[in-house]
Amino acid sequence: MKTPVTPDGRRAPAGGELLRMEGVRKVFPGTVALDRVDFDLRRGEVHVLLGENGAGKSTLIKMLSGAHRPDAGRILVDGEPVRIGSAQDAERLGIATIYQEFNLVPGLSVAENIFLGRQPRRFGLVDRRRMNADAAALLQRVGVDVDPRTPVAELGIARLQMVEIAKALSLDARVLIMDEPTAVLTTGEVDKLFRIVRRLREDGVGVVFITHHLEEIAALGDRVTVLRDGRSVAEVPAGTDQDELVRLMVGRSIEQQFPRERAGAGEPLLRVTGLTRRGHFDDVSFEVRAGEVVGLAGLVGAGRTEVARAVFGADPYDSGTVEVLGRRLPRHDVGAALDAGLGLVPEDRKGQGLVLDAPVHENLGLVTLRRATRAGLVDRAGQRRAAGLMAEQLRVRMAGPDQHVRTLSGGNQQKVVIGKWLLADARVLILDEPTRGIDVGAKVEIYQLVNRLTASGHAVLMISSDLPEVLGMSDRVLVMSQGRIAGELPHREATQDAVMALAVKETEGSRGH
């Protein structure tokens, strides 16, 4: 047990117990999400929660944040049993939470979101100047470059995540819960986040940290509690080696994390030439060939998602061309892109990928809906069958195909978005953060599905903030920097260092091709 320094000595001895959960149980219709789980958190430690998708991690922390109440068991804070019935209760107890799914109001500014319900006031009116200044300070602390007056709707998911972090920090809590905060962040932001968390730990804050990136555990954590099927199966030190962690988590070991198999590239399927959207990206050209996976790497804000969306027709562009199989696509027309054989798994599953209040099987069948229509009528039985098979293949953990997607765990929601596009059988599939929030075991299964796609002559363009994933799965890596393609690396030469060097390169005068 290490004894963190508390510089101002403002809190009782480091290492003392902050909170404890005893024998908690939570049941949802059709699912026992948690059963007899014990968990505790000490001052000045980072306690990692580890488990497969649907193991119950988010459910556990939601009982601390006031979103759920346990059906059995009890929660103690500072040794006193407490009832956390609402977010206000949690806040009073000094518990701040960053949820897996974002909870920001799209129409409001970044500053308003950070201080929602707690806006600084002057003479009864919101003191905008102070609010914006305070927000700017917080944003600088987490190291994200956004104007506090920007509407949240204009931010990509990495920045949304940083705003969520800033919001939680603004609460000055004693317990900070972070549910997969790094799922969409690139190495640079993760480093900044870790620095902040380490400083908080030194100040005696207790941190609950959920992640599917195993390498982060040793880097940041102190202890790890492993959940499996709603039970706590182990509590081990964070230094435990990764293979052992995986074994505890999934009950078996994983041989190969990136099972890349390629037969060699064929004809070009997607050709992008000189694509430009002022203020977003400039003169982007590349090609994706049959049987190939092309990675698109870069820092947050480099323009990867913007390019992907423009290629797919989700956003307009100013000049340039997009061709699929030699045929030029009209600008800003998703339907045409789809008909030509393009697909896009969007980065933001909640906002762009899912109809949350519809059943799993309907979400899975959304893209194939038109194809399943004969003489005006949809073959719903066939759609259901296909969805059921896909859900099984991806091991979507659910009570049944009629369960609403909203009540699936985050990783399982992500599997539904991917499954929807796998069913669509697009010739060229663009994956934007495909494995966001997906556990190590399921990732391998998705990589194998990608292999199967390329083996059958399909092509994949993959964007991911998870650099090892991009490097491990791509045949070529395109690196973007400030809206331009800064360079291209073949699989052999694509190392973290080589990619990072290109990603931070000043692109003045260095056009892609």
Add this chain to the structure above:
Amino acid sequence: MATDTLDSAGPAKVPGPSGDKGAGRAPGALRLLRDNGALGALVILVVALSLLSGDFLTTQNLLNVGVQAAVTAILAFGVTFVIVSAGIDLSVGSVAALSATVLAWTATDAGLPVWLSVVLAVGTGIACGLVSGALVSYGRLPSFVATLAMLSVGRGLALVISQGSPIAFPESVSVLGDTVGGWLPVPVLVMAAMAVVTAVILNRTFSGRAMYAIGGNEEAARLSGIRVKRQKLVVYALSGGFAAVAGIVLASRLVSAQPQAAAGYELDAIAAVVIGGASLSGGVGKASGTLIGALILAVLRNGLNLLSVSAFWQQVVIGVVIALAVLQDTLRRRTA
């Protein structure tokens, strides 16, 4: 809860380990009641009124209720498409009146063959819907504003065409206001047919499924290749077409097209949809619910009349019932 089938299949398949007593084991009728809050309200109303008034539970009176419900129900079916796709249509009453006026005017004053007049009337309704739909999808107007404008335009055009006075309805169409076999009112038949059409469109057609997706998450629908703008045109066109049918049925009953007919009916239609369990935020709603909603309103009006409650108090009671019906439905969903 997107479809009828899902509603009943869902809880039955998942044996609640939470021990929610007897759930999933309830007999069919009870389950139907539990899964459809509005139906429960309707049953309670019917039982209460049968006890309170001896005249209520007679075949003649029930058929009367059916006739009273028909126009609202047909309008409401059209509005269901709009509400499921997260919009609102305030223009259906005006469009109904305009379509009926077009029918009467073309058949009598312009002397066109009746079948052509009917086609023109329905075409008018669809055209009004297309205009609203175009304003919403291409003009990016909120549906509230676009259809509010159409409410005024439609009514105005009806007044212009009819010069403000009723036009006699051609006799061959007025049979729609009669009965078959001397007892079964045609409006009830039309209502039933439109209910089936609505259910098929919502459950089985591409456009219907697209409505749920658009209402649930428009961006996700768009990125799944659903041509959202085009689908919205379909949605409002359907609403306009249904309004035209309702207008024709109403005019047949009145044996004349009245430019001021169906004023305010859009609110009854919306109420019926909402009582039927649809959500104004979109993605939820079904034909059976809307039918039940319309029946609740008609039963209530009829019963209150039988009990000689004054027209003033009727309004109060109806308002309270709308609130209660929707309230119990949301409470039921929350505890489910």
